Amino acid sequence: MTLLSVEKLGKEFGGVHAVSDLSFTIKSGTIHSIIGPNGAGKTTLFNLITGIYTPSSGRIRFDGKEIAGRAPFELAQWGMSRTFQNLQIFFNMSAMENVMVGHHLHLDRRFLPSLLRLPGIARGDEKAREISAELMRFVGLEAYVKADAQSMPYGALKRLEIARALASKPKLLLLDEPAAGLNATESREIDEVIEKVAQSGVTVVLVEHDMKMVMGISDHILVLDYGRKLAEGTPDEVRNNPVVVAAYLGGGVP
Amino acid sequence: MASTSRWAGLGALAVFLAVLPQVLPNNYYVDVAVLAGFNAIVCVGLNLLIGYAGQISLGHAGFFGLGAYSSAILVTHYGWPPLAALLAGALLVGLLAFAIARPILKLKGHYLAMATLGIGIIISIVLNTEAQITGGPDGIAAGNFSLGGFELKGERAWYWVIAGLLLVTVWLATNLVDSPVGRALRALHGSEVGAEVVGVDTTRYKVLVFVVSAVIASIAGSLFAHYTSQLTPTKADFFKSIELVTMVVFGGMASTFGALVGAAFLTMLPQVLTVFEDYEPIILGGIMMGTMIFMPRGLVPTISAFLTRRRP
Numbered sequence: 001m002t003l004l005s006v007e008k009l010g011k012e013f014g015g016v017h018a019v020s021d022l023s024f025t026i027k028s029g030t031i032h033s034i035i036g037p038n039g040a041g042k043t044t045l046f047n048l049i050t051g052i053y054t055p056s057s058g059r060i061r062f063d064g065k066e067i068a069g070r071a072p073f074e075l076a077q078w079g080m081s082r083t084f085q086n087l088q089i090f091f092n093m094s095a096m097e098n099v100m101v102g103h104h105l106h107l108d109r110r111f112l113p114s115l116l117r118l119p120g121i122a123r124g125d126e127k128a129r130e131i132s133a134e135l136m137r138f139v140g141l142e143a144y145v146k147a148d149a150q151s152m153p154y155g156a157l158k159r160l161e162i163a164r165a166l167a168s169k170p171k172l173l174l175l176d177e178p179a180a181g182l183n184a185t186e187s188r189e190i191d192e193v194i195e196k197v198a199q200s201g202v203t204v205v206l207v208e209h210d211m212k213m214v215m216g217i218s219d220h221i222l223v224l225d226y227g228r229k230l231a232e233g234t235p236d237e238v239r240n241n242p243v244v245v246a247a248y249l250g251g252g253v254p
Numbered sequence: 255m256a257s258t259s260r261w262a263g264l265g266a267l268a269v270f271l272a273v274l275p276q277v278l279p280n281n282y283y284v285d286v287a288v289l290a291g292f293n294a295i296v297c298v299g300l301n302l303l304i305g306y307a308g309q310i311s312l313g314h315a316g317f318f319g320l321g322a323y324s325s326a327i328l329v330t331h332y333g334w335p336p337l338a339a340l341l342a343g344a345l346l347v348g349l350l351a352f353a354i355a356r357p358i359l360k361l362k363g364h365y366l367a368m369a370t371l372g373i374g375i376i377i378s379i380v381l382n383t384e385a386q387i388t389g390g391p392d393g394i395a396a397g398n399f400s401l402g403g404f405e406l407k408g409e410r411a412w413y414w415v416i417a418g419l420l421l422v423t424v425w426l427a428t429n430l431v432d433s434p435v436g437r438a439l440r441a442l443h444g445s446e447v448g449a450e451v452v453g454v455d456t457t458r459y460k461v462l463v464f465v466v467s468a469v470i471a472s473i474a475g476s477l478f479a480h481y482t483s484q485l486t487p488t489k490a491d492f493f494k495s496i497e498l499v500t501m502v503v504f505g506g507m508a509s510t511f512g513a514l515v516g517a518a519f520l521t522m523l524p525q526v527l528t529v530f531e532d533y534e535p536i537i538l539g540g541i542m543m544g545t546m547i548f549m550p551r552g553l554v555p556t557i558s559a560f561l562t563r564r565r566p
Contacts, residue, residue, distance in 0.1 A: 050451060052447065072447070073450045073453050073454055073455045075451075076451055076453035082451050084448070088447050088448030088451075089444065089445065090440065090444025090449070091444055092443055092508065093441065093444060097440075100437055101437050101438065101454065104454055109433075109434035111462065114433035115429055115433075115435075116426075116429060117429040117433065121433050121434070124434070128434075164448075167452065168453055
């Protein structure tokens with residue numbers, strides 16, 4: 001079943017076409033990678049899909065709804081969440097609270113009951129705490145359940161963002177360079193987390209430079225160059241595509 | 255965990271407020287305590303906006319002033335009962351804050367500071383110039399606060415009312431901070447986009463906290479209009495707004511008890527420093543600069559971190 005479909009998507013920044021005439025679909029239950037040289041438009045594409053940017057042209061359909069130009073918080077309500085290449089952690093909160101914010105949409109968040117701390121609010125918080133602790137264990141952060149976000153190392157913060165996104169119960173999770181800045185061991189560990197997430201039924205889209213990781217875990221790869229689709233297919237198809245090799249290694253296309 | 259410390263803090267505050275008037279030698283001291291209480295109520299609300307949600311307002315004295323003048327005008331010119339005037343003022347300020355919140359809270363940092371500053375100044379100018387209804391710079395007298403035949407008179411009676419209201423405000427604020435709403439506010443302070451992608455409608459929460467903090471200021475202002483013998487526009491001016499922000503920052507941002515301590519401290523300090531006569535402003539400024547240099551997180555967070563570290 002198609003979960004996300006992008007049709008003739010374009011984004012222009014003052015005459016620069018960051019993304020142009022891009023079409024592809026993402027089936028549910030897969031791990032889908034977006035790769036390409038620096039400046040190929042990967043992060044722009046992510047920002048378009050997740051509502052950070054409004055497209056200049058084209059359509060994006062998610063789970064049967066037209067979503068181009070909708071705000072990120074609306075997309076979250078419909079089952080989409082993401083992480084960031086440059087972390088967007090709430091450093092003024094504890095690690096656990098970061099994940100609890102992720103659960104925001106599934107809690108009673110009415111103003112007056114919150115102000116009076118009615119029993120329902122206290123119960124909801126208790127439940128949110130349990131769910132958050134469970135998710136932190138799921139991504140391998142059991143050691144940080146009582147930590148402040150600002151005291152955590154970089155690798156742990158990357159997982160914390162994944163846990164926070166998972167707490168919103170997404171159908172589609174977009175990971176922007178989950179392995180960037182991690183060493184080989186940490187990168188393998190993130191690998192395992194991503195595979196576990198996919199096995200739990202969440203469709204994963206990732207932008208990643210770590211080719212070993214991309215080739216290892218992806219079901220499907222989309223290659224971008226200069227904001228356009230260069231190639232698409234399974235890891236094997238992409239690896240053996242001469243156009244892709246040329247774009248990565250330089251040189252003319254035979 | 256968080257709830258036990260909340261009740262402990264609230265209990266300690268209640269005991270403190272109950273004991274305080276017993277040790278105050280005369281009504282002058284009670285008067286200072288009441289003024290500190292008014293400031294503390296406004297600051298606890300303002301801290302939700304500044305400390306927790308990370309949005310600045312340099313116009314909150316304007317909301318305090320609008321509440322105060324709504325009460326004074328409705329009671330003296332139109333003969334409204336004080337409680338009805340207070341509620342009308344709160345409604346007016348709430349609606350005004352709601353109307354301006356959406357456009358101005360799109361701004362960040364210095365720009366938001368400028369916009370809120372502008373609002374405060376506009377309110378202050380209107381209060382100064384519409385002399386036929388506001389009394390202009392000479393001010394206006396709202397008379398005593400009365401409710402169902404009971405008239406609130408004297409510093410000590412006011413003390414208990416303000417102490418009770420302060421306790422309720424602190425209780426509500428601490429409830430809110432430790433709820434899904436409060437976490438959303440703190441999250442948008444930490445990272446707006448990070449909060450958005452998990453479903454937090456950041457604009458809505460910014461508007462909400464702006465309105466809440468403005469309404470709290472308005473209610474405090476309305477009561478203040480009855481407490482003071484003559485309400486003047488200086489209570490709504492730019493300097494008062496700065497004073498309120500300073501109290502929040504001085505006491506400690508994102509700490510409800512910090513806002514309280516900051517308000518109490520900076521209300522009392524000038525009174526204490528009057529013994530230095532002409533040197534008072536210099537010493538006051540020096541203390542504030544020193545505090546910010548050596549305790550940049552503010553009084554209460556710094557001291558509480560120090561105490562936690564010392565614990566074995």
